[in-house]
Amino acid sequence: MAKKKSSSDWEYASAPETTAVNIAKRYDHFINGKWTTPSNKKYFATTSPSTGRKLSEVAEGSKKDVDTAVKAARVAYNGAWGKMSGRERGKYIYRIARLIQERAREFAIIETMDGGKPIRESRDIDIPLAANHFFYNAGWADKLEYAFPNMPVKSLGVAGQVIPWNFPFLMAAWKIAPALATGNTVVLKPAETTPLTALKLAEVIADAGLPDGVVNIVTGAGETGAAIVNHPDVDKVAFTGSTGVGKLIQKSVAGTDKKITLELGGKAANIILEDAPIDQAVEGVVNGIYFNQGHVCCAGSRLFVQENIYDEVMWKLKQRMDTLVIGDPLDKNTDVGAINSKEQLRTIKRYIKQGLKGGADMYQPECDLPIKGNWFPPTVFTNVAQSSIIAKEEIFGPVLAVQTFRTVSEVIEKANNTPYGLSAGVWCDKGSRLFQVAGALDAGVVWGNTFNKFDPTSPFGGFKESGYGREGGLHGLGAYLDLPL
Amino acid sequence: MKTGNRASVRGDDFRNSPPVDYVGIVERAERFTARSIKSITKRAGLNMVLNMIDLTTLEGADTPNKVRQLCYKAEHLHDSIPGLPTTAAVCVFPPFVKTARDALGDKSPVKIASVATYFPSGHTTLKSKLEETKRAVSDGADEVDMVISRGRFLSGDYNYVFDEIAAVKEACGDARLKVILETGELATLDNVRRASDIAIHAGGDFIKTSTGKIASAATIPVTLVMLLAIRDHYAKTGKMVGMKPAGGISKSKLALHYLVMVKETLGEKWLTNQWFRFGASSLANDVLMQVAKLESGHYQAAQYFSKD
């Protein structure tokens, strides 16, 4: 329980993941089954956020590149892919799943190098879960008539997909797998700071022998994404990212019949009631906010603790924070990795300033952060007002805002007192009360006595301004089918 | 350290020990085993493990000679590797305490632990248990490993269990008392927590998972629940209690993960054999093989390490 570290302590020696990976010096777009140079011949660098080192450079997608990709996707939809039976489609998707499993270690390392997340997470969570999404959805391809009884099974056409930088590979899988299972073709753009694993996925898709044009991957920044979203021949737009951008997307396609799903921001309440298993709750709080450096839309960024257990929860939480290992994401012992970009680091620091200015108390464990790269320690704010900015806005970093409450009805009201509604957590030993609270929370995913769990069979998505539509599970298929109402 | 008014929520009524979520405990346990222990950390850890072992023989077929061999091994783990520690203790049945004391003398760093209270079942009268305890101590035991009455515990007679531990503790005099919960018979982690609380409050100096005589012995999740009970007690009272997982820990990698768990749950203060022990018989040799591998660079074979 001693917080101060001394030289006699038994500290973990570095244990870096060492498998060699193959990253090309430069990546083109993957269009119509071929690596395609960008029309404007422009490339931009992608760097490691933990070292600042340039890893590779990728093509900057122009409107013309996007158009080429959408055309390829349309041809594939009207041709080979559209005419293929569900059974055969499914087999291709199974192949993708297997190939990802075979190359899992390589994907994990590249994900960690490009995005900064700990290798433990990319190895144990992101990559296996991504493969599982392909596996799960592959099996749906020839069974879709059972998903929505008495509805015709009809795909939408070309799906334009824009994904974020926090789970680059997993989000690609979340988007591509159900789109393919339901018979659509895809144009996907990974985030500009984390394009590499999506491009490695293109290699897998090529190896799997999918017909040309079924999956196209175009890299670039916001403008490239906008070109996909606004392309007139795109039938479906799937976006994961900030609520601000999500709103812009909906607005920009308002005059069309494009079907949209949006997975946006969150400010999840994680609620600990007095009878909770406190040590496990504290573990859930840590997983809830420090997992992936807090770059998680469903992060449990607001902690609500019943007043009569507040002191105990807080010392246990701080003690647990002291044991977190922060540093080289490739080290197998690292718990908290690098902040994804300089820009995001600035955002986090701005919120920290506002939190302090608002009078909240801040705690950070003592830790030596690396000098190069983007780093921010796990942080908790106490003495936070419901109306303060750090309790209201999504910070998207390892920053927790703690509030107390006295009664269950009070905490439900506070938890729902936000425009977001993506996720929530409740810790309680009494079943009847837990399900009362879970039922009353306006959130698409509620974790009872656990947090930040994901599974391909489990629908994910938000209420209110956290977006609409579900991804994963049976219900996630609906987002990629034309279901007449 | 502040713990708030948790006591006023749950009190010290053992029916109200804090709840434990099984899946949450298992998930936390997996995080300990995901730690990668390399190079100097591994070498230092292995030495620590050796120094925390209660080298044990608890067989019906035990003989004085067997016990003497065990005592020699405890002090001379592997003479060809310099700088090795001794084990923490030897652990024997009461009739062999004198033999062990004769073998080790009075100046050995190796303690003598004796099981008592009609190990492993504990099915006898309190009077017999106290007599056995006193005899072991007067024969020279530094430590007594008692078993709790699991039947009484499972039937909800927590006061009986508490009183019995307190009485044995008194009978121990200056000897340190390890209270064996026999977690494999307690059925739930909630019960493990409750039994830990009872043993700690009744005066146990150590709490210990198992007798090693039933299939389900020490595991990381069970030990974690017990460590958390120790931690909560320390936070409330400032009093340290030791922990001894026993049975089923025969590989050095697993032992190192226990150290990770102790470090991250209780802190560095507990990483000494005063506060943490492994009850084991074959663990020592596996650790020695690992140490020899680190020293020599060669993978080892069992035939080069004494089986005692």
Added chain:
Amino acid sequence: MKRIEVLKTYKLYIGGKFPRTESGRYYTPEGRGGKALGNICQGSRKDFRNAVVAARAAAGGWGKRDPFNRSQILYRIAEMLEGRAAQFEDELKQQGSTTAAARKEVQVAVDQCIYYAGWCDKYQQTFSSVNPVASAHFNFSVYQPMGVVAVFAPEKSALAGLLGTILPIIAGGNACVVLASESKPLCAITLAEVLATSDLTGGVINILTGNRDELLDNVSTHMDVNAVVASDLTDAHKATIKANATHNLKRVIIRKEDPAKSESPYPILATQEIKTTWHPIESSIAAGSGY
């Protein structure tokens, strides 16, 4: 001597009460043969605002009622509707329907109440799921009402279309604010009278009459409306609603099929959110089998 007929005053229906529009305005739609249907309230944005307040107040309680109870209340609406069949037929005829068509539409409307009454306690069972996650957790997804739904009712099908739109919304536990058919408002107002004497809590269904163009912006930008359900929209209306909906990301459900003719549970699901709940499952621990 010929008896002088007592003419009806047509009002709005908000929170279980029948106020006149606060704006004091009215319009006079023409029915069969150009005959004026009456002085109809031209609801204003303030009327809409008041209706949303009433709907929000009612939504919580309505959504928490047992589905079985909601089912009985919808069935009661069918009973009341049946009893007023002659009046509805008469109004439909005034609004231009033939006798046969009017009779048919009332029958369809009553039957829709029965149909959706039955779904109240069945859609959850049919479409929820237990998700077999690959970890020690019990995981299930259930439907939950969105809350307050604004409705642009079908313009042409004044009774069956109206009910075919509203019923799935309230069957799922939402409250709604409905802008009735502008050209054919009579049945909507009479429906309000039916609802007022049924067991439906005031505020669950609120009915306004008025001009769609005028209210479109206010309805689709209102921050306390969770969803918009609309039929018979022009492309311009659609674009406006979708663009305005971005303010609070309200869900926009454009009914493609004629609500008067399509009976299906899917319109119920369209105004539901899916909530997925996780909870650990302790493995069965037999004595001696280990943890």
